[in-house]
Amino acid sequence: MFDYQFFIEVLVGGLLSGVMYSLVAIGFVLIYKTSGVLNFAQGAMLLFAALTFVSLVERGVSFPLALLATLAIMVLLGIAVERVILRPLVNQPPITLFMATLGLSYVIEGAAQLLWGTQVHGLDLGINDTPFDIAGVFISQFDLFAAAVAGALVALFALFFRYTRTGLAFRAVADDQFAALAVGLRLPRVWAAVWTAAGIVAVVAGLLWGARLGVQFSLSLIVLKALPVLVLGGFDSIAGAIVGGLLIGAIEKLAEVYVGPFFGGGIEAWAAYVVALGFLLVRPSGLFGQKLVERA
């Protein structure tokens, strides 16, 4: 007999953890959309943000102050990245930029751990994690909180893109870099702003993931969980990142529970990739990705 209640519990758990993937993926999308760079360092930024926050709190800095300081550091990092890496590499092929972010991720990971040490830190955001019961299905309160934060963040970004001048500049650059340059937008500034925004997303995602897994090196590997989400949703679509995250989260958990036992478990590590790949073979631009017209 198929246990529907259990199925729904697994599904909901998967969807909620998918939201956490989306949070990481949004950081990628922001940068990819406006500068065409796949920022592999997003995971390292996440680790750096969480480590900085935790270390500050452990040294007796109050919670809001630590948050502010972390945000400020991420803003500085965003500006520094634009100044030191992106500007000299302007006009290089995307793959060169990708490799530069790979290098950047090594630098940030090394620096974060050299600075704050390699031990595992616990992070308590003060959210009760007792699961509660909705019609017989147990749902983690923390997951719901994380989903709410992710939702708020997305709404915020949507408003920002829609109603502010900077948001308009972001959209213009995403649409056509050269045209944006021609009408007088300052690309370096837009990039610095985007990296800053991605840094802020990294703070939020880093704190939530850090509270979930403990703040440690493996946090930067979350990037690997976000990549299939991006492949599925399209690198340049925030909506795609959300839907892709939900899908990957759900599929991953369902596969682990219902298919995993046939292979002896542990298929979580690659199931998402296989799903994303299979999907791509049918639709190469992802769920919501920009369709590229082939030109000669």
Place this chain on the structure above:
Amino acid sequence: MNKSVPALSTKANWLTPGRVGVAVLLVIAYGIIPFAGSEYVLDAILTPFLALALAAVGLNVLTGYAGQVSLGSAAFLAVGAYAAYNFNLRFPELPFLVSLLLAGLVAAVVGLVFGLPSLRLRGFYLAVSTLAAQFFVQWALTKFGWFSNDNPSGVIDAPTLTIAGIPFAGAARRYVFSITIVLIATFLTVRLLGSQSGRNFIAVRDHEIAAKVIGVPLLRTKLLAFGVSSFLIGVAGVLWAFAYLRTVEPAGFNLDRSFQILFIIIIGGLASIRGSFLGAAFIVVFPLLLSRLGAALLGNLFDSGVLEMSQRIVIGGLIIGLLIAEPRGLIALVDRLSAKALLKLRRPERAPIQL
């Protein structure tokens, strides 16, 4: 991606500086190093250098020449290593060289399978999809005991290399074995890259649609690139497992290893065979130098944790710096400097024109 084509010298004069250089290198590699090199130099520097260099040549075929970025090289190293182990274990009557070739072929087949998405995907989508190979292979090797002859953690102990009844046991012999394999494989790769297939790789890399228009068979070219690349990386994996470490586990073929090989070709130079060797030498020697330097400067303060972190920072920084300063890699730097030096050497000869 740079547009330089590897021009093979086709001068009628057979005594070119390039050939003299190769001959000198061969004499040093076979005549001097095996006798003069210490156990440490042979075992800890040269053997891993050779295996990594061959892997880098393999990745360079795919990424540097054919323009398909792969982040899953370590998976093919692992496939090669485990395949050779199993051929050797299950068919003891097979000569080791045959096992080595078969292991390369197995890696090539796995590479073809994971190369299939390249027919529809480009750029980052493809790069991400190659990660599937990385995770799947590592998982399969740990999960299914058959691959490691039921070792609980997937560890394999490579038997002593034996070619035609001669055991290759000592450090010097394992080095000679490695360099012979690497030289043959590299020579064949250079020949392939100079052929029509090699030019097809470059055409696909530089402009896929234009390549299609002039009649380059995309499907065959891309799959050939994946196959050849995985074959070479698989053979490198055999060297890594049998000649260098001799005890390997799946965790040793993780994503960091894949990145290491990618870094070798970026640092050394994309689409350059010599660059692959230069980059591999750099990646192997550099951490050793850094740890010596750290110990000398900071003494005991420089523990292994700090060392690892500073290595990460320096390597990351170097990659960024190199991409900014010379996107074509160390080899371009070396070429430029040697061209300058040659010019200086030659100038005095021309200067005194007597009337």
